[in-house]
Amino acid sequence: MHMGWLLVLICCFCLLFFMPSSCPLDAIPLHQTLRDGDTSVLSNGQFELGFFNFSSRRYLGIWYKSMAKGTIIWVANRNTPLNNSLGTLKLTTQGNLLLLNSSDIPIWASYNDTARNPLAQLLGTGNLVIREANDEDPDHYLWQSFDHPGNTFMPTMKYGTNLDTDLNRYLTSWKSDDDPSEGAYINKLDPSGFPQMFLGKDNQIVYRSGPWNGERFSGMINLKPNPIYSYEFVNDGKEIYYRYDLQNSLMLSRMVLHTNGDLERLTWTGGDGPSSWTLYLKGQMDDCDKFSRCGPFAKCNTMNSQACCCLHGFEPKDEPAWNRGNWSGGCVRRHKLDCGSDGFQRVSRLKLPDTRKAWYDGSLSLKECKKKCSENCSCVAYANSDVRNGGSGCLMWFGDLSDIREYAATGQDLYLRTSVSDLTKDQNPRWPIKILVPVLAIGVALLVLSIVLHTKFRNKAKIKGIMPQLRGEEPMKETEENDLELPMFSFEAIVNATNNFSRENKLGCGGFGLVYKGILKDGEEVAVKRLSKNSRQGVDEFKNEISCMAKLQHRNLVKLLGCCIKGEERMLIYEFMPNRSLDSFIFARGLAYLHHDSRLRIIHRDIKAANILLDQDLNPKISDFGMAKIFGGEETEANTTRVVGTYGYMAPEYAVDGLFSPKTDVFSFGVLVLEIVSGTKNRGFNHPDHDHNLLGHQNRISQIPLEQHRLTEVANKNFLPLNNPKAWRLYKEGRLLELLDPIGNESCVLPELIRSIHIGLLCVQQSPEDRPSMSMVALLLGSSTELPEPKQRGFFTPTKFWLGDALREILDESANQITITGLDGR
Structure with missing residues (x-):
């Protein structure tokens, strides 16, 4: 009996051991x-x-x-x-x-x-x-x-190489969504030179992260301290790797290399709707992230109408190809170097060039780095290898400089070896952003208020006499009755002032054409806007800008000094703004004078950071009135089928229905206020799975019938998604501090910034009637008056408008009337 029970126990034990658990x-x-x-x-x-x-x-x-x-x-x-x-x-x-x-x-x-x-x-x-x-x-x-790893980079994982064992941990994409075999894309750290990450396809480089600068990879501007994860980069001589840890153990976040080569950070979100993976940030964001898009010794900037331009002292290697938009050949030096007399030109706000053949020493100062580079005639550029605490370390380049891009307000300084004949005064001052951000943010109240109080109006210019010339008729004589008090500059004087429109004098380009710096005979510095034959704008905008600016005199408007007309040449001469546009530093500024205190009501229709220029004392001035609309009498709103402006700043009723009013500019101003405090553009990159931008706008194109997509595509681009916390959501959840740019948090006055965010949300409400006027905005910014609760922020939603006559009219051959500019620097 006992033996029987023992056999049963042994059999049960064997079954438990060998059966699947x-x-x-x-x-x-x-x-x-x-x-x-x-x-x-x-x-x-x-x-x-x-x-x-x-x-x-x-x-x-x-x-x-x-x-x-x-x-x-x-x-x-x-x-x-x-x-x-x-x-x-x-x-x-x-x-x-x-x-x-x-x-x-x-x-x-x-x-x-x-x-x-x-x-x-x-x-x-x-x-x-x-x-x-x-x-x-x-x-x-x-x-x-x-x-x-496969295609997923997980928290606590070391992403990089072990120099002792040659183990390199990197990502490879899946072949397809249901085939995990190795696909075409690889993302890995390259330890040669100064370490950086590369995305490759079929042995060709697609994207480069830029080198680690102590705070982030220099080409990944969205990588910054955040509430979701912390990160570190280790380069200790034994290992070189990047890793991250989640701040909250209950949160899920991972980085994935998708089958199409997109490298994205995804977070798991729940809330009221169904849970899903949502995009938090993306590695490569736009065309300027394409590896070496502009070729050697050139920089890429998507905010310019022509994305690529040569570095200072260089010119296109193949001028005809360059003018056709083929920039792959890059640029070559204009003058030969002389090692004994060369100098260094600072180029600011850059993603540093490819560092695979660079040399670095973390113990040297920038001054020591310059000395070392100067002594080596093969050294073409140098920079700090670490930007923390004012900068340290030495990074030096030899040979061609490639894959450089220029940012609006971030990036690093590069010191470029330049021939003595090309050396100029540094036009790229690096202002102390930590001071500038809070000063501008808090100073919005005073600056806008100054516009409201300054109601003096002087109409010195009689523009009627200029119209015959614009129509190509006989040149006007100085003795005519309709002589202009607005000065007319001779074409020869402008040619001399701009050194025959030389490349060295070029300040930038936009929808109007090229802008040059000029020095008149009396030494006065001016900015010359030269209407391009191929410009997106034309004579109408030229006349419109003269018409507006001749009637407007205000310390917060860029001063129009005169114009020049000869044959097909159309030029406007402005006071020179040495500190470029506001988007070069941070975003801001106001409109009350145009809407309320000028004798004529003016709607600008293209308010954006690039059209706010800064003088030598950083006083902001509104510019570029080529798209402005002058209202007379009691006129308060109008409708147009020719939508003009810039994606990311247009009010929804204007982008969709073509309806504009002073509240249209109020919406744009609200976008700028929110951009100030976040240090981030409302418009960033586009991704089909991510449907919110800075304001919380949503892409709703999938809800629109197919036949409506053509116009919708144009209007909907105003609300591109952005890798940034959503202002509306954070406001509703009482977490506005998460919206603030960490760069300026140390020295800002938080109550002022929170109030600015609140006012910005009032300005971007869906309905124009709900938005405050600019005079009310000035009052709210300059006082402690209790603020009303903002209603739902504006976003694009199809309405019955799409089914009316206006839809058929715009979708007809008149579709080419839509004129919307990119984020061009002025």
């Missing part, structure tokens, strides 16, 4: 197996390891267990799938994990042979490790899946 385990001890089956998984915390199916093929992998259930983060046999559900995972005596097919043939292995008493364990981070059973030290792991 239905209880989740977190480890596989020596000689135990994990067999393919729905209940045969390792489980720990948020993750599970087991077998799954894709297109009738079986894989061993790791996925999220509860939240984001089923999202796969790693696949073992991605290139060698199983043909059936008879696969087995076992741990060998040598410490190898072997994946066997139905014929017990290994199709994947972890390859390790140093174990004594190995154990395979799935950690709570999603990392599958092989370790000694009695040793949990991460530095002693025999093998880990985090050293062999």
